[in-house]
Each structure stands twice: as structure tokens, then as C-alpha cells.
Amino acid sequence: xxxxxxxxxxxxxxxILGGGQLGRMLAMAAARLGYAVHIYCPEAQAPAAxxxxxHTRASYEDDQALARFAAAVDVxxxxxxxxxxxxxxxxxxxxxxxxxxxxxxxxxxRLREKELxxxxxxxxxxxxxxxxxxxxxxxxxxxxxxxxxKARRLGYDGKGQATIAAASDADQAFARLGSPPAIxxxxxxxxxxxxxxxxxxxxxxxxxxxxxxxxHQDGILRRTxxxxxxxxxxxxxxxxIARAVLEALDHVGILAVELFETREGRLLFNEIxxxxxxxxxWTIEACRTSQFEQHIRAICGLPLGSPEAxxxxxxxxxxxxxAEGWQTILRDPGAALHLYxxxxxxxxxxxxxxxxxxxxxxxSEAD
Amino acid sequence: xxxxxxxxxxxxxxxILGGGQLGRMLAMAAARLGYAVHIYCPEAQAPAAxxxxxHTRASYEDDQALARFAAAVDVxxxxxxxxxxxxxxxxxxxxxxxxxxxxxxxxxxRLREKELxxxxxxxxxxxxxxxxxxxxxxxxxxxxxxxxxKARRLGYDGKGQATIAAASDADQAFARLGSPPAIxxxxxxxxxxxxxxxxxxxxxxxxxxxxxxxxHQDGILRRTxxxxxxxxxxxxxxxxIARAVLEALDHVGILAVELFETREGRLLFNEIxxxxxxxxxWTIEACRTSQFEQHIRAICGLPLGSPEAxxxxxxxxxxxxxAEGWQTILRDPGAALHLYxxxxxxxxxxxxxxxxxxxxxxxSEAD
Numbered sequence: 053x054x055x056x057x058x059x060x061x062x063x064x065x066x067x068i069l070g071g072g073q074l075g076r077m078l079a080m081a082a083a084r085l086g087y088a089v090h091i092y093c094p095e096a097q098a099p100a101a102x103x104x105x106x107h108t109r110a111s112y113e114d115d116q117a118l119a120r121f122a123a124a125v126d127v128x129x130x131x132x133x134x135x136x137x138x139x140x141x142x143x144x145x146x147x148x149x150x151x152x153x154x155x156x157x158x159x160x161x162r163l164r165e166k167e168l169x170x171x172x173x174x175x176x177x178x179x180x181x182x183x184x185x186x187x188x189x190x191x192x193x194x195x196x197x198x199x200x201x202k203a204r205r206l207g208y209d210g211k212g213q214a215t216i217a218a219a220s221d222a223d224q225a226f227a228r229l230g231s232p233p234a235i236x237x238x239x240x241x242x243x244x245x246x247x248x249x250x251x252x253x254x255x256x257x258x259x260x261x262x263x264x265x266x267x268h269q270d271g272i273l274r275r276t277x278x279x280x281x282x283x284x285x286x287x288x289x290x291x292x293i294a295r296a297v298l299e300a301l302d303h304v305g306i307l308a309v310e311l312f313e314t315r316e317g318r319l320l321f322n323e324i325x326x327x328x329x330x331x332x333x334w335t336i337e338a339c340r341t342s343q344f345e346q347h348i349r350a351i352c353g354l355p356l357g358s359p360e361a362x363x364x365x366x367x368x369x370x371x372x373x374x375a376e377g378w379q380t381i382l383r384d385p386g387a388a389l390h391l392y393x394x395x396x397x398x399x400x401x402x403x404x405x406x407x408x409x410x411x412x413x414x415x416s417e418a419d
Numbered sequence: 420x421x422x423x424x425x426x427x428x429x430x431x432x433x434x435i436l437g438g439g440q441l442g443r444m445l446a447m448a449a450a451r452l453g454y455a456v457h458i459y460c461p462e463a464q465a466p467a468a469x470x471x472x473x474h475t476r477a478s479y480e481d482d483q484a485l486a487r488f489a490a491a492v493d494v495x496x497x498x499x500x501x502x503x504x505x506x507x508x509x510x511x512x513x514x515x516x517x518x519x520x521x522x523x524x525x526x527x528x529r530l531r532e533k534e535l536x537x538x539x540x541x542x543x544x545x546x547x548x549x550x551x552x553x554x555x556x557x558x559x560x561x562x563x564x565x566x567x568x569k570a571r572r573l574g575y576d577g578k579g580q581a582t583i584a585a586a587s588d589a590d591q592a593f594a595r596l597g598s599p600p601a602i603x604x605x606x607x608x609x610x611x612x613x614x615x616x617x618x619x620x621x622x623x624x625x626x627x628x629x630x631x632x633x634x635h636q637d638g639i640l641r642r643t644x645x646x647x648x649x650x651x652x653x654x655x656x657x658x659x660i661a662r663a664v665l666e667a668l669d670h671v672g673i674l675a676v677e678l679f680e681t682r683e684g685r686l687l688f689n690e691i692x693x694x695x696x697x698x699x700x701w702t703i704e705a706c707r708t709s710q711f712e713q714h715i716r717a718i719c720g721l722p723l724g725s726p727e728a729x730x731x732x733x734x735x736x737x738x739x740x741x742a743e744g745w746q747t748i749l750r751d752p753g754a755a756l757h758l759y760x761x762x763x764x765x766x767x768x769x770x771x772x773x774x775x776x777x778x779x780x781x782x783s784e785a786d
Contacts, residue, residue, distance in 0.1 A: 061745075062758045063762065074745065079470075080447050080450065080451075081742075083443070083447065083469060083470045083760065084756075084758070085756060085757075085758055086745075086755055086758025086759065086760050086771065087760070088469055088760060089469075101472075102450060102455055102456075102471075102472040103446075103447065103450045103470045103471070103472075104469075104470070105469040105470075108713070141764065145774070165670070201780050203477075219653075235559070237433055250740075260515075264453075298620065340752060340753070340776070349749070353748050354746075354748050354749050355721075355746070357749070357752065358752035358753070360752070362729070362776070362778060363729060366546075375453075378429055378453075379721075379722070382716070382721050383722050385707060385724065385725035385727070386707070386725070388707070389452060390451055390452075391429045391451070391452055393430070393450065393453050393454070393455060403425060403654075404453065404749025409729070410708070411729060
């Protein structure tokens with residue numbers, strides 16, 4: 053029998069699956085509200101464990117360790133969506149896991165994500181499922197060229213995907229991904245990428261942060277500008293997309309929806325993350341409630357906080373050796389530096405971020 | 420030979436003596452900059468240890484534990500000024516301790532504090548040292564009635580002091596304090612209490628936060644309003660007081676100076692705290708750099724951050740059972756809640772605080 057305490061009051065123990073920087077920032081937000089945080093992850097060097105009251109180092113397949121973890125905490129959440137389904141199910145029999153199995157199952161699978169969007173009437177790029185090489189040629193006829201092929205599972209930061217420029221490239225691109233279950237997507241001629249981050253409380257209330265504009269480089273988020281400039285008229289539609297997805301998944305906690313804005317000014321659904329998101333780091337300094345605190349409030353059954361932005365913000369990821377520029381950043385009076393305490397600045401590894409802040413401009417005028 | 424590394428770069432290990440809420444907020448600020456924090460305190464239940472990478476539970480007199488601690492960290496600071504002098508000296512032989520022995524020695528002793536102010540030409544209430552009962556009558560003739568008698572050492576939150584309304588009360592009041600070395604002070608007819616919090620970097624640069632107004636109740640800080648209303652003309656003089664004290668102590672890190680504003684609009688020095696201070700909690704949300712980050716920057720030899728306040732703030736301490744009102748506070752969209760993770764809400768115990776925030780008004784006009 054799982055414990056079913058709806059409200060997990062301050063002073064309780066919050067378990068987090070995953071020990072990276074998202075878990076680290078979640079842990080600090082939970083601590084601020086008086087929770088004791090317990091991190092569960094296989095890594096010995098875990099940025100989140102360094103700011104948590106407890107750390108279980110074990111595999112996500114270790115049922116004994118999972119059972120002890122479940123007994124030691126009052127609610128479980130996660131910082132990454134690729135939690136094995138069996139792990140989430142095992143924990144959910146013992147302790148509330150928020151968000152739940154549906155959100156995980158959908159967000160782990162690019163095909164199910166896109167199918168959900170279609171079912172909700174949310175526009176996406178044309179896509180088609182690929183089970184094997186035989187699906188490639190008919191798929192390309194449907195989505196056109198150039199196209200993207202993406203593994204359905206375990207993709208992040210541009211990993212697990214490739215561009216197909218000509219039909220003759222398709223077999224090789226698919227093979228290079230390891231021939232996994234995949235989807236083919238039409239190339240979208242977008243003008244920019246946006247994201248909307250919203251939270252749903254245990255009692256079904258939804259609040260969204262300002263729409264943010266994201267710039268990627270080499271598949272990795274480079275910069276987020278919030279609020280997205282000249283996007284006031286897109287805020288409502290983006291919020292409606294987030295609301296529809298949150299409700300369809302019966303989601304509890306933060307969810308991010310990545311969107312494309314097309315040349316015609318339309319929004320296309322790209323993908324979701326059922327968790328706190330890199331494009332929401334700016335909320336730590338700029339908003340009355342950060343995405344991390346909002347997530348903790350939601351999963352603990354507390355009232356959601358105000359997402360109001362009191363400042364304008366621009367967040368830049370510090371990737372690989374870029375974090376070595378910390379001295380320059382610290383000399384910039386407008387910059388807030390975050391370093392994640394990772395020791396090895398490998399290429400492509402997110403080592404920290406910096407948020408630059410300004411007094412809020414008036415974004416209400418038509419644009 | 421102490422290690423003398425001036426700059427302690429992010430990724431290094433910061434040791435903090437003391438495990439309370441000030442250590443907790445220091446630890447989170449240090450983590451944000453990429454430091455691994457090691458808390459040293461005798462208590463098993465330590466709010467700071469729950470957000471730190473390591474915790475040594477040992478007495479401040481345990482040289483073996485202190486030696487291991489010194490070997491495990493790159494710099495040591497403290498969250499309370501009553502660190503035993505021998506402990507600070509023992510550590511300082513092994514690792515940089517910032518701020519240093521002078522700041523501790525002066526701040527631990529109300530008489531030395533006041534004498535320092537006098538030497539620096541900073542106005543204080545009239546005071547006189549009390550070594551024994553024979554000093555009471557002549558002392559009262561000097562400072563007048565009513566007067567305050569305060570133990571020179573180990574006072575905080577109104578503890579270790581008493582009011583003397585009539586000369587005949589003096590012997591009993593002194594005896595009730597335990598007849599310690601003490602000072603007698605003239606009663607000050609102040610209109611309000613203010614505090615200035617400033618930081619001095621390793622290379623001697625000084626920056627101050629906005630002057631704050633403090634309201635006490637039963638000897639405990641109840642509320643801080645920042646910036647202090649109608650205090651623009653006092654900001655310069657208060658900053659000069661802080662600067663003089665910081666330089667005289669060769670201080671590195673945050674220092675708070677508590678001040679009285681008299682009916683005539685003059686500032687009188689009350690006391691100093693050579694550490695982050697309860698009246699600076701509002702800086703977490705309202706300022707570009709919080710007092711906690713500023714302290715970490717200073718003791719690690721980093722450039723100081725901007726103290727600019729982007730928001731107006733009012734901080735209220737949650738004392739004893741007041742923290743049980745967290746649900747009401749969470750429903751207030753303008754409130755930021757901090758709970759310290761303490762389990763027992765004893766009377767007079769600081770359990771958390773709440774900071775209410777507003778867009779910044781113009782404080783520059785003459786007032």
C-alpha cells in the first residue's frame with residue numbers, strides 16, 4: 053500500500069531520482085522551504101548530493117536500495133525523464149511519485165509525445181514512425197526533405213538524432229543511430245525556438261511562467277531570453293498548449309514544452325520535458341517563485357506560488373571549459389553565476405550557467 | 420605553516436564553523452558558486468549540515484577533529500562570533516580563517532567593541548566598564564538613569580542584559596547576570612534601530628548594502644525594512660561607520676553594524692556582528708548579490724558583487740510556533756518563505772523568515 057498523504061508539509065523528506073544540476077537546484081529550493089532532501093543516483097560524484105541531507109548511491113534497478121529509499125522519504129520526484137519505468141512503478145507502490153507514470157511514459161518516447169500533441173489538436177511538424185529500414189522511403193515521401201530522424205528514446209542535447217538531406221542518406225543515418233525505433237520529422241523552417249514552463253498542482257491548478265526564447269548551438273541550449281521579445285501575443289496560445297498537455301498527462305509538478313515559432317507566426321509543438329528545465333533557470337532570480345520551488349510546491353501538495361517575473365533575464369549556459377571564465381563573470385555587476393560543482397569540464401558538459409538581469413521593461417505593448 | 424592561497428577558486432572546499440540558519444544560507448550561497456561546503460559544529464541536528472557536502476560533529480575544543488577539518492578544507496569562516504579564540508587560533512595555524520582573530524576578539528566583547536568605536540570617532544551611548552559591584556554606583560553616576568547593564572561576552576537576542584531603572588536595582592541586576600565583566604550604558608532615547616551591512620574583500624575593497632530599519636520585540640529581531648524609509652541622508656554616514664570598523668579590524672567578509680537613530684537624527688553605534696546578519700536576509704531576493712554570496716566571495720578572495728537592490732523588501736522572522744503559519748504565507752503571492760528545517764519550535768527560536776517584495780520605489784528624493 054503506498055502512503056497517500058496528499059500534503060507533504062515542510063519538515064518532511066523529499067526524495068529526488070537523479071543527482072545532476074537540476075536535482076541540485078531542486079534540492080536547494082526544497083531546503084529553503086524546510087524539507088530534508090534525499091538524492092538517489094548511481095554516481096558517486098553527484099552535484100545534487102553535495103547540497104542534500106542524504107544520498108543513496110545505487111542503481112535504478114536495485115530493488116533493495118529502492119525499497120529503503122522509499123521508506124526513508126515522504127514523496128519522490130525526479131530530475132530526468134529517463135527514469136526506468138520499472139523503477140518508477142516499484143517506488144509508486146510504496147510512496148507517492150510525482151509526476152507519475154503517465155508523464156514519464158509519454159515523455160520518454162518521442163512518438164508518444166507527438167501523438168499526444170496531435171490528439172490534443174496541437175500543431176506539430178509532420179512526422180511518421182520508423183520501425184525498421186523499410187519505413188524510411190515511405191516515411192520520407194510523407195515528411196519531405198530535408199528531414200530529421202530521431203530515436204524515440206533516450207535523446208537529449210541533440211543526441212540520438214540526425215539530419216537527412218537526401219533520400220540516399222536515410223539508411224546510413226538510421227544505422228548510425230543504431231537502428232532504434234525512431235521517428236522521421238519534417239524539417240521546420242522556424243524563426244526561433246520558444247519554451248513555456250508551467251506547473252500543475254495536486255488539486256489541478258495551473259500557472260505558467262513567461263514564454264522564453266531559446267537559442268541552441270550544437271544541439272545544446274546556449275541562451276534563454278525571458279520574457280521572449282515581441283511574443284506577448286504568443287503567451288496565451290503557448291499557455292493553452294501547456295495546459296492541455298498538463299491535463300492530458302494528469303501531471304503534477306513542472307512541465308516544459310519546447311515550441312517552434314514559424315515564419316507565419318504560428319507555434320509548433322516540438323517536445324516536452326516532464327520536469328524542471330534548463331530554459332527555466334532564469335526564474336531563480338527573476339521570478340517571485342522559481343521553477344524549482346514551484347515544482348517542490350506542486351509535488352508536496354502546497355499552493356503554487358506566483359510566477360510573476362520582477363526582472364528581465366538572459367541565461368547563458370556555461371558548457372565545457374566556458375565555466376573557467378568565472379572570474380570575468382563575477383566582475384560583471386549584472387550577472388548571477390551558478391556553478392554546479394562538477395570536476396571534469398568535458399566538451400558539451402553543462403558546468404554552470406549565468407543569468408544577467410535588468411529592471412523589467414514594459415512588455416505589454418502590442419508587438 | 421598555514422596554507423596561504425589568497426584566491427580560493429570555485430570547486431574548493433569551504434569550511435564553516437557553526438551549523439545554524441546563517442551557516443545554512445551561507446552553505447547554499449557557496450554551493451551556488453560551485454564550492455563544496457563542510458560544516459563543523461557540535462550539534463547532530465544542524466540546519467546547515469542538511470545542505471552541505473560534509474559535516475563534522477565535534478566540539479570546538481576537540482583539537483584532533485579541528486586538525487582533520489582544517490586538512491579537509493581550503494578556507495574557514497564562521498556563522499557566529501562566539502567561536503572560542505583558541506579554536507580560531509588553532510585553525511588559523513593550518514588554513515586561512517576569514518575574518519580573522521582581531522574581528523572575533525573585538526566582536527566577542529561589548530567593551531572592546533565600544534572602545535573601538537570611540538577610538539574611530541564614532542558616537543556611541545555613554546558607557547563605562549564594570550569589573551565588580553564596586554563599579555556600579557560610580558558607573559551609574561556617569562551614564563545616568565535609566566541604564567542598561569550588559570555582560571561583555573556571549574550576549575545575543577537580548578540575552579545577558581538588563582535594564583536598571585533605579586540605582587537601588589543595580590546590585591541585583593548585576594548579580595542576576597552572574598556578576599560577569601560587564602558594561603553599563605546610558606539609555607538611548609532612539610527613534611529607530613538601523614543596521615548597515617557591508618563587505619570587505621581580501622584586497623581591501625568595501626561595498627555596503629542599503630541601510631535597513633529593524634524592529635525588535637522581546638530582544639529578538641522581528642522585522643527588517645529595506646531600504647530603511649526616509650534614510651537616504653543617513654546612508655553615507657552609516658557607510659562611513661562600516662568602512663572605518665572594517666578597516667580597523669582588517670576584516671574580510673561581511674560585517675553588520677547596528678545603529679540607533681536619535682531624535683536629533685544622529686547615528687549612534689550600538690554593536691557589530693563580524694558575520695552575516697539576520698537584518699540582511701532580505702538581500703537574498705532583493706539584491707543582485709546576497710549578503711551570503713558576498714561573504715563567500717570575500718573570504719574566497721573573489722571580486723565582490725554588486726549590492727544593488729532591485730526590489731524593496733520587508734523581512735519578518737518566524738519565531739517559535741509562528742512558522743506553523745507556512746500555509747498562509749505560501750498563499751501570499753508577494754512572500755518568499757524560508758524555513759530552516761529545525762524540528763522543535765521552542766519559544767524565541769528562529770524557525771524561518773519570510774521576505775515580502777515589491778518593485779523598487781524611488782528612494783533618491785530628499786526626505
